[in-house]
Amino acid sequence: MPELPEVETVRRQLQAALAGKKIKSAELWQRGREVPAGPKFVAHLLGKTIKAIDRRAKLLIWRFTDGSGFVGHLKMTGKFLLVPKNYQATKHDRLQIVVAGSVVVWQDIRKFGYVKAFKDDASLQSMIAHYGPEPLITAEADLAACLLTPKTRIIKAALLDQTTIAGIGNIYADEACHRAGIRPTRRLSTLTAADRLRLATEIKKVLNASLALGGTTANNYLDANGQRGGFLDLLQVYGRAGEPCRTCATPIKKITLAGRGTHYCPQCQK
Numbered sequence: 001m002p003e004l005p006e007v008e009t010v011r012r013q014l015q016a017a018l019a020g021k022k023i024k025s026a027e028l029w030q031r032g033r034e035v036p037a038g039p040k041f042v043a044h045l046l047g048k049t050i051k052a053i054d055r056r057a058k059l060l061i062w063r064f065t066d067g068s069g070f071v072g073h074l075k076m077t078g079k080f081l082l083v084p085k086n087y088q089a090t091k092h093d094r095l096q097i098v099v100a101g102s103v104v105v106w107q108d109i110r111k112f113g114y115v116k117a118f119k120d121d122a123s124l125q126s127m128i129a130h131y132g133p134e135p136l137i138t139a140e141a142d143l144a145a146c147l148l149t150p151k152t153r154i155i156k157a158a159l160l161d162q163t164t165i166a167g168i169g170n171i172y173a174d175e176a177c178h179r180a181g182i183r184p185t186r187r188l189s190t191l192t193a194a195d196r197l198r199l200a201t202e203i204k205k206v207l208n209a210s211l212a213l214g215g216t217t218a219n220n221y222l223d224a225n226g227q228r229g230g231f232l233d234l235l236q237v238y239g240r241a242g243e244p245c246r247t248c249a250t251p252i253k254k255i256t257l258a259g260r261g262t263h264y265c266p267q268c269q270k
């Protein structure tokens with residue numbers, strides 16, 4: 001699933017191409033993952049001018065100049081693609097938005113993604129109020145404080161929970177734990193203050209490092225220009241089960257934790 005670095009990469013590309021542009025036309029090719037349903041969603045877009053594309057956690061927030069807008073969650077395989085005018089639609093394309101000079105297609109193979117309209121800032125806030133702090137703009141010490149409770153929580157589960165810290169998913173949870181030398185199987189209660197600060201620091205560092213390379217394409221992810229992210233080769237543990245740890249050569253272990261495949265080095269991570 002696209003996580004913070006991937007969604008932020010898409011956001012920046014959409015922002016550059018779309019901000020200030022008026023929506024000339026919109027077509028919903030496949031129904032079922034938009035709110036409100038069908039023609040009402042299309043009507044919500046038509047004639048609106050895009051003020052900005054923002055992001056909260058893994059959500060893209062399309063803001064219009066009249067205060068309304070919509071949020072888009074990519075989930076497993078969703079993509080917002082900037083496509084040429086003569087683009088030939090695929091069977092996975094759900095929505096097309098046309099502005100002056102640009103065409104955007106929302107494509108989703110697995111169909112877990114969604115788009116949801118909001119009418120004003122209050123209705124937007126009701127969709128995003130539950131998220132924890134944004135790691136890129138939150139100080140290490142404040143992120144570390146998010147890793148205190150609930151004490152019995154498994155670290156991996158806490159990191160995946162968007163109300164703890166926003167935007168981290170399976171890849172960066174595993175990577176941050178490895179870089180901090182901490183086993184994701186431990187409970188929050190076992191972390192010392194120094195552990196929490198180190199983990200918070202590594203969360204910020206790995207997200208920033210990935211963002212600088214346009215994110216990670218481990219499976220299906222492509223940015224808004226249809227390009228792969230460049231961080232895959234820099235992953236230390238995610239997707240490397242059985243391969244030697246880049247630090248100590250011990251084979252990387254993969255287990256299921258919090259319902260997700262979880263990768264760690266049994267030697268480097270305590």
Ligand SMILES: [Zn+2]
Pocket residue numbers: 245246247248249250265266267268269
């Ligand atoms: Zn190791």
